[in-house]
Amino acid sequence: MALELNRRYLKYFFEPVAESFEEGFWEAVKQKKLVFQRCKECGEFLHPPRPMCHRCHSYDLEWVKSSGKGSIYSWVVFTREVNPLYRVPFEVVLVEMEEKGVRFISNMAEGNPEDLYFGMPVEVVFVDINDEWPLPMFKPVK
């Protein structure tokens, strides 16, 4: 199962847009790397990214490569089509990443909806959507 695209409807792909302080995240995605923003001052991870650390108000932020590993925090299964690009059924998962305080919305690139469970270990895998955009998705850790 997992996510399957109906590429006839690629025009309905929502191309990520970024504010100035988010560009590092999406540029890394284009290179098939998952990075998260971290405050150099206090170590807080900031995701989605922001212009300043919300804990200590430092502007000294960096992009840190993610381990790509996490666990399922919650999920839904689309069974009724909303956007024709995405063939139903497909899963949207909220992954709690190993990086403390980071959660990430994505899809399952492998596996079946009925096999998902809370705390299930998953790891990132990049899936090409179109010529420009790969997206970080997840697969079960074998």
Added chain:
Amino acid sequence: MTIKNKACIVGIGSTEFSRASGRSEIHMAVDAAMAACRDAGLKPEEIDGAVKFGTAGQTSTEFTTETDVARCLGIPNLRYFAEAPWGGGACCATILHAALAVSAGMANYVLCFRSLKPASGTVRYGRPANIPIDSHWSYTMPFGFASPTSWVAMFTRRWMYETGATNEQLGWVAIVCRENAAVNPRAIFYGRPITMEDYFNSPMLCDPFRMHDTCLENDGAVALIVTTPERAKDLRQKPAYITSAAMATGWDSYCMTSYYREKIGIPEMEEVGKELWRQSGLTPKDIDVAQFYAAFTSLVPMQMEALGFVGVGEGGPFCQGGDRIRPTGELPINTSGGMLSESYIHGMNMIAEGMRQIRGTSTTQIKDVENVLVTGGLGVPTSALILSQGR
């Protein structure tokens, strides 16, 4: 200092609720505003303040500005105008703004309104064409995560896991709301109750939500008029006093996708609750009937927990069997059928129903009502009100 007893709602106006209104949002807003003026016993030109809705960036017609309405009603001048954003989260906030305005002397009579046409208009929530270009959506939309049903389903599943709540318990919320709508001639689902079998047989839209877990999509408008208690004495109707009114964003708030904070449920409503009880000096036990914003069934037991009606993990069991939330139960809910079964007007129809409970004119009237709770939309910054019989 609080807002308690400094303002009251004195007029309710509504269009019919339908699947095809045959007229524009502005037209319906004008119809509802005129009905509210007649109900209150006011001339439209006496209105001198207005509060409108905002959503998270859709199309301009949907916004139906206060000037659109003022022009059509022949209002000579609005000396107070404001917008309460965040879709359903705004509903009680419009009244809060109006109460602030009249109690500070910024306006005498403030019109709060919402007009929606999702059933037959061009703006339909959750369709790909309507996605606003705003960078925070980049973390959800590219993954096909593109409907309010799915966004609320995400935090609902986590809440069900943490509390042990079941789909059957959610089914009871749907059933009780349909029972209330079944005796309400205004309701889209007038005369059409459902059974638990109907609930489980309704199509799965986005697991864990079936069709009967989700709200209506219909056309209609509701308008309400707020003034001071002194001015209310000269008007036609018994006023509904504003005992408390609150808004909250909570920590790390996004539009519908606040998945990055410690709790992904509805912490905004916990914040709203603290403020409601502080301002009013009341406790959940003092609430005789609640109009819980329920675009989705789970939001009813989740709000019961967030506002302290029950403990964490007790919301689901409270709804089991339906008796405790029925009109004869400990906490009657959504007596018009609410947004699951009466009409989806971003919560404004639920404020109107709260007023009917104070006036004694509901189709499912609760006995001896002193205090009514009305809440705003969840998953977004939100608001709530307690309406009372007053002094």
